[in-house]
Amino acid sequence: MTAKDTSPQQVAVALRTSVGMLMRRIRQSKDGDELTLPESTALARLDRGGPATAAELARQEQISPQSMGATLAALQERGLIERRPDPRDRRIWRLHLLRPARDVLHEIDEQRADMTRMVTAGIDDHSIEIMTEALMRMKATLTQEAHASRRGTDPIATEAQEAV
Numbered sequence: 001m002t003a004k005d006t007s008p009q010q011v012a013v014a015l016r017t018s019v020g021m022l023m024r025r026i027r028q029s030k031d032g033d034e035l036t037l038p039e040s041t042a043l044a045r046l047d048r049g050g051p052a053t054a055a056e057l058a059r060q061e062q063i064s065p066q067s068m069g070a071t072l073a074a075l076q077e078r079g080l081i082e083r084r085p086d087p088r089d090r091r092i093w094r095l096h097l098l099r100p101a102r103d104v105l106h107e108i109d110e111q112r113a114d115m116t117r118m119v120t121a122g123i124d125d126h127s128i129e130i131m132t133e134a135l136m137r138m139k140a141t142l143t144q145e146a147h148a149s150r151r152g153t154d155p156i157a158t159e160a161q162e163a164v
Contacts, residue, residue, distance in 0.1 A: 029111075053094055054069055
């Protein structure tokens with residue numbers, strides 16, 4: 001397939017197929033005791049952003065507080081995070097990484113680097129730059145649509161109205 005004969009439908013099929021293959025590869029390479037994707041994402045958010053509440057993490061990940069609660073309970077059970085009262089407001093509980101989480105995060109970083117090398121093998125830097133830009137636009141569109149669906153609005157109609 002070349003750029004000249006590529007339709008949006010062909011791009012969507014290629015993307016869906018590639019994501020499916022990548023997800024299968026990830027599932028096959030996991031050990032039984034490895035973290036789930038939501039668990040590793042929550043750990044990475046705490047690592048990058050510092051202590052946070054469960055509600056803050058749920059909002060950032062655009063998932064329900066109940067789903068985030070289950071994810072955090074699993075991380076706490078594994079001894080990777082702990083809940084501590086907020087120093088300014090004792091009613092609020094903030095989640096903090098514990099030392100064992102650092103080792104897990106290091107492992108995750110190594111796995112991501114391996115996966116990055118695998119999925120970008122044979123692709124030149126210019127093409128990676130273009131793909132990255134396109135994927136970031138897709139992510140923004142999907143995020144906007146997710147927010148709109150929660151509000152009950154149509155993001156495309158809203159965007160068209162704003163352009164007028």
